[in-house]
Structure formats: structure tokens, C-alpha cells
Amino acid sequence: MQLVLLCREQDFKYFGVNKVFAPLIEDLKILEQRGVVTSDGIVLKGSLVAIAGDNLGSHSVGGFLENFSRATYFCRYCEVCRDDFLTNPLSCGTIRSAQSYASNLHEQESTATESVCGIKFDSPFNQLSHFHVCQPGLPPCLGHDLFEGVIAYDLPLYIRHLVEDNNFTYLQLNRCKNQFRYEVNDGKDKPADLSPSSDKLSGHAVQNWCLLRLLPLIVGDRIKDPCENEVWQIILQLREIVELICAPVITEGQVAYLKVLIEEYIDNRTKLFPNAPLRPKHHYLCHYPFLIIHFGPLIRLWTLRFESKHTFFKQCARKLHNFKNLCKTLAERHQLLQAYLSAGNLFPPLVQSEKGTDFHVDDYNDRIRASVASCPFQLQSAVACNYVTVKGTDYRRGMYILLENSDEGLLMGKIMLVIVVHNSVYFVSEKHTFVKLCDTGVYCDLGVAQDNYVCIKQEDLLDYYPLSAYNVYDQSLIALHHSFPEAV
Structure with missing residues (x-):
């Protein structure tokens, strides 16, 4: 930029x-x-x-x-x-x-x-x-329209209703939220506390997103008759809308489904809370399906990355304490920074891994040896490690990657070993089958699938984003970050 x-x-x-x-x-x-x-x-x-x-x-x-x-x-x-x-x-x-x-x-x-x-x-x-x-x-900005708009005002409305129905109290909700063990990516944006006197979430955009995603894991067990609770169901409906809108890849069929979901959500929101007026940002949601067709996935056009760029100028203005011709000062400092960055590698390496060990296939069990046998890399130049960053995305041992999306559920791979060969990354993964729970909107692990080990190249994944599993209610559960392309 x-x-x-x-x-x-x-x-x-x-x-x-x-x-x-x-x-x-x-x-x-x-x-x-x-x-x-x-x-x-x-x-x-x-x-x-x-x-x-x-x-x-x-x-x-x-x-x-x-x-x-x-x-x-x-x-x-x-x-x-x-x-x-x-x-x-x-x-x-x-x-x-x-x-x-x-x-x-x-x-x-x-x-x-x-x-x-x-x-x-x-x-x-x-x-x-x-x-x-x-x-x-x-184009619209998801951060302002969804996370600091619709979600920031609607979610406190729903939570207040759940509190009034004695599902939980604000004290219990905040305690559960603060004691929740957030995994790697979610731990960077822990949700802010909720107050009964506030009609709006106090967190920033990604904090509000994190709260909506993980709310079923935090208080899902406290909801009375979740399948019959209209307010809980509208929360799950909002989660599904956000998953589709935030998807980096979306099909025309999913766009049509999104249009129906948004119309149902606004209709249900109006009927359940007639005294809480809708805002213009609710109307903007109705245009999202058309805008996705025109611009592509809207997550590529939100302004949060530009907000991050603006922090450099804000920090300079605060630290320099010189407000005479401030624009000239900021422009000069910015160009000096750009020159410094251009002096070396403008972009970081595509693959960055921790210090690993040479991969000797005989050191591993039969399942790992069988999974790497069909991979086309040279074992002599392979390095084994537990952590790697590919194009800015962190992959760690124990995280889950998407292998297959079908009508029966998601076939996920639990990363057991990372193999780096030059600039190529392979994941030795244990196959797990996940199905969606209708009462919480999250995916539950049914156990290890047959033929349970596979070695897959990072570029061949159906979705780039790795997910963490949470052990809640004596189950291994996953809350999606965004939707995947529908099964063919």
C-alpha cells in the first residue's frame, strides 16, 4: 500500500x-x-x-x-x-x-x-x-456494517432477552467468557465484557466477530430448549450469515442462499423486536448478495487492513509533537519507511518455519510412513517441524485443516507433522469427521475416520484457514471462521 x-x-x-x-x-x-x-x-x-x-x-x-x-x-x-x-x-x-x-x-x-x-x-x-x-x-466495509454495526447493536439485544429468560446472568456470561481457554488465533482478539446498561458491544470489529463465533461454545449449554428458542435461533442465523459473507471463496448457489438468509433474518428481527428500530446498516445487508456478484468476496475489500496502515500516521503524529505542516512531515516519514522496507526484501518469504530436524521416514510409525509414500517430494531434502507460516497464515501441530466438504459433514485433518521441502509444505494429518449440531451451530468430532492418515500439500487444501478445536461439554467442537465452497 x-x-x-x-x-x-x-x-x-x-x-x-x-x-x-x-x-x-x-x-x-x-x-x-x-x-x-x-x-x-x-x-x-x-x-x-x-x-x-x-x-x-x-x-x-x-x-x-x-x-x-x-x-x-x-x-x-x-x-x-x-x-x-x-x-x-x-x-x-x-x-x-x-x-x-x-x-x-x-x-x-x-x-x-x-x-x-x-x-x-x-x-x-x-x-x-x-x-x-x-x-x-x-463497496461496503464488513468491519463497519457487520461487526461494528448489525452485530454490535443486535447481539446485546438478544443477550438481554436471554438474560431476562433466566438462561444466564451478565456476571455468569462475563465469567464464562473470561475463563474460556481461547486457542491461538482467537486468543489475539478476546471479546470485551458485556454490560447490562449498554445497548452496544464495546469491543472493536474483530472482538465482536470472535464473540459471535464462540458464543455457542461459551454459553451454549445454558440455553433452555435451544431448538425452540427463537432468540437463540436468530443468533445462529446471524452467525451463518457472517460465515457466508466472510468467505474468501463463495459460489453462486451460496450467494442465492445468503440472499434468502438475510431476508429471513431481517424479517425475524423485526417480528421478535418490533420496538427496536432497524438501522440503515440492516438495509445495506440486503444489497450484499448483489455486491458479492459484482465485486467478488467482500472480505477482500474491507477497510481493516487500511486502518492498520493508518496507525503508522497516528503514532507519528502523537510522538513527533510537531503540528506545523503535519501532512508534509507525515509524508516524509512514510516515504523514508517505504525506502527502508524496499532496501531489503519488500515481502517476507512465502514459507517460514521453526528450526526443524531432517526428516528420516524410518523414525516414524507405520501410518506416517504409509501416508508419505505417495508424496512426490525427495525425502533427502525434507525437514520435519511442528510449526510453519505460509503466506502469513500460521499452521501448528494439533490444528485442523479442511480435506473434504460433503453433505454428510466435514472431513478435517488434524495436523500431526509438518514437512517442509524447499518452499513446499506438506501436512501429515489424522482424518476426523465433523458434523454440524443444529442446537449450537458448531461442528462436533465424530472420531477418527478409516484410513486415518493422509499427507497433503498446503496448496491442495480446500480452504487455507486452519481451525482450532475446543474441548467443551466433553466433546471436541469447531466453530467455523467462514463458510467453505458447497459440496459438488
């Missing part, structure tokens, strides 16, 4: 969007029309695909109204009216297009009104040949 522009908020408001973004748009026009000539004489042209941001930033750049709590037209994807949304939460207005955008702008200029259908001004990025904010070109 490279730095393009820095501007103070007060300057942005004073000079306006057109002047601030003018230099960037001129560069993008050159890239579209003339391109860049490589040393081989090849001309490479490019164009803007999408502008990632939270709702406030996207509406500011796109020329839409930024008052989500009171504006009549609050959606940048359709022309839904607030009254229609409150009357029928599943209603969507006419989908916005470049033509309707231009028509609304023309009406706004001719009538000299502040806005028409939620549009205040023409976005400067619409000057580009292959981009328009209504293509759509302003």
Missing part, C-alpha cells in the same frame, strides 16, 4: 472534494489514456476499480448525503426512502445507475435544492472513463 494523498479534515471541508482530488484524478486519466511504458516498450494501461471506505467516507467521496440518522435517502446503492424502509424493512428502491445519478444531478441543479434522491454533487471520480460511483464503485 502506497501513499497517494494526505489532507487535513478542515482543509478538505474548506477547499472541497474537487480541488483535493484533482491531482489524483489527473494521474488516473493519464493512466487510462496513455498508460505506462515499460523498459520493454510495452504500454500498460489501468483504471480505477473501486474506492474502499466506511459509509461516511464513501458518501463523502461519492456526492451522497452523509446524515444516516435523518436523511430521507440514506443508501448509495438504491433510492429507497426512509419511510418505506421503516414500513417494510425488506423493500429496496430503484437501483442507482450512472443515468439515474446524472438525472438526479440535473434536477438538483435546475431546482437549486440541496439534494435530490440523496445526491448533493457530482463526484469528481466520475470524470474517469471506466469508473462511476454507481457502477457500483463504492
Whole structure:
């Protein structure tokens, strides 16, 4: 990620969007029309695909109204009216297009009104040949819409109802949450405490995600008649929606199923809690299936990675204590950092492993020897270890990897040994069959499968993300991080 522009908020408001973004748009026009000539004489042209941001930033750049709590037209994807949304939460207005955008702008200029259908001004990025904010070109951010929006406000509502039904108390919930033994990845984002006086979760986006994922493991045994409890079932429905939306790979069939799930969720939420009004972010969920078809998996476009990038600038501003021409100072410090990073390897090695030992197949039992016999690597150059990082993802002994997804359940492999051969990684895994429990929404281990050892290459996994099993209720349970491609 490279730095393009820095501007103070007060300057942005004073000079306006057109002047601030003018230099960037001129560069993008050159890239579209003339391109860049490589040393081989090849001309490479490019164009803007999408502008990632939270709702406030996207509406500011796109020329839409930024008052989500009171504006009549609050959606940048359709022309839904607030009254229609409150009357029928599943209603969507006419989908916005470049033509309707231009028509609304023309009406706004001719009538000299502040806005028409939620549009205040023409976005400067619409000057580009292959981009328009209504293509759509302003994707949603899962972190803000889901984890700091729908989940942050809906989950406390459901938990309060479960407490009132005497399933548990807030003290018991917080005690169970704090005493829960979080595994490797989940331990980095332990959920924040819940308060009976707060209508919103106090944690950040990933903490709220972690709480929703692991809630069945933390208090699932305390729910009375889980299959008949409507509030508990709507929590499980929300978990399934999040699993599908956060999937890095999703099929068209899953997108269609997601659309049905979202409509059912909003309908159930309205019926169960009619006095708790829905928010605009609930409406944005209705557009997610269409947006996934347009942009692909939305997890690739959320802004949390950019928020992490912003921490460098925030730390510099706090530590330098020099606020004269702050943008120039931050830009210089950032470019010095980029130069330092470019001096060495810009990217870390694809495979990083702990110090292992030379792999001698005769040192292992018959099941491991049989599993590696069919693998095409040279045993002389293999190294055995218990921990490896592949493209930033940590794999440890004892974690589970997906081998097969079928109608009967998930065939998972418990990592018993990691074998590294140059830049290739193989996992010797023990096969386990997991089935989904309808009362908690998690997967339960049925035991070791027949022909129980397999050696598989990391690149051949059905899903890259390793999962940890939790021993709860005398069972080995797994809470999915995201959905997998459906069985063929």
C-alpha cells in the first residue's frame, strides 16, 4: 500500500472534494489514456476499480448525503426512502445507475435544492472513463456494517432477552467468557465484557466477530430448549450469515442462499423486536448478495487492513509533537519507511518455519510412513517441524485443516507433522469427521475416520484457514471462521 494523498479534515471541508482530488484524478486519466511504458516498450494501461471506505467516507467521496440518522435517502446503492424502509424493512428502491445519478444531478441543479434522491454533487471520480460511483464503485466495509454495526447493536439485544429468560446472568456470561481457554488465533482478539446498561458491544470489529463465533461454545449449554428458542435461533442465523459473507471463496448457489438468509433474518428481527428500530446498516445487508456478484468476496475489500496502515500516521503524529505542516512531515516519514522496507526484501518469504530436524521416514510409525509414500517430494531434502507460516497464515501441530466438504459433514485433518521441502509444505494429518449440531451451530468430532492418515500439500487444501478445536461439554467442537465452497 502506497501513499497517494494526505489532507487535513478542515482543509478538505474548506477547499472541497474537487480541488483535493484533482491531482489524483489527473494521474488516473493519464493512466487510462496513455498508460505506462515499460523498459520493454510495452504500454500498460489501468483504471480505477473501486474506492474502499466506511459509509461516511464513501458518501463523502461519492456526492451522497452523509446524515444516516435523518436523511430521507440514506443508501448509495438504491433510492429507497426512509419511510418505506421503516414500513417494510425488506423493500429496496430503484437501483442507482450512472443515468439515474446524472438525472438526479440535473434536477438538483435546475431546482437549486440541496439534494435530490440523496445526491448533493457530482463526484469528481466520475470524470474517469471506466469508473462511476454507481457502477457500483463504492463497496461496503464488513468491519463497519457487520461487526461494528448489525452485530454490535443486535447481539446485546438478544443477550438481554436471554438474560431476562433466566438462561444466564451478565456476571455468569462475563465469567464464562473470561475463563474460556481461547486457542491461538482467537486468543489475539478476546471479546470485551458485556454490560447490562449498554445497548452496544464495546469491543472493536474483530472482538465482536470472535464473540459471535464462540458464543455457542461459551454459553451454549445454558440455553433452555435451544431448538425452540427463537432468540437463540436468530443468533445462529446471524452467525451463518457472517460465515457466508466472510468467505474468501463463495459460489453462486451460496450467494442465492445468503440472499434468502438475510431476508429471513431481517424479517425475524423485526417480528421478535418490533420496538427496536432497524438501522440503515440492516438495509445495506440486503444489497450484499448483489455486491458479492459484482465485486467478488467482500472480505477482500474491507477497510481493516487500511486502518492498520493508518496507525503508522497516528503514532507519528502523537510522538513527533510537531503540528506545523503535519501532512508534509507525515509524508516524509512514510516515504523514508517505504525506502527502508524496499532496501531489503519488500515481502517476507512465502514459507517460514521453526528450526526443524531432517526428516528420516524410518523414525516414524507405520501410518506416517504409509501416508508419505505417495508424496512426490525427495525425502533427502525434507525437514520435519511442528510449526510453519505460509503466506502469513500460521499452521501448528494439533490444528485442523479442511480435506473434504460433503453433505454428510466435514472431513478435517488434524495436523500431526509438518514437512517442509524447499518452499513446499506438506501436512501429515489424522482424518476426523465433523458434523454440524443444529442446537449450537458448531461442528462436533465424530472420531477418527478409516484410513486415518493422509499427507497433503498446503496448496491442495480446500480452504487455507486452519481451525482450532475446543474441548467443551466433553466433546471436541469447531466453530467455523467462514463458510467453505458447497459440496459438488
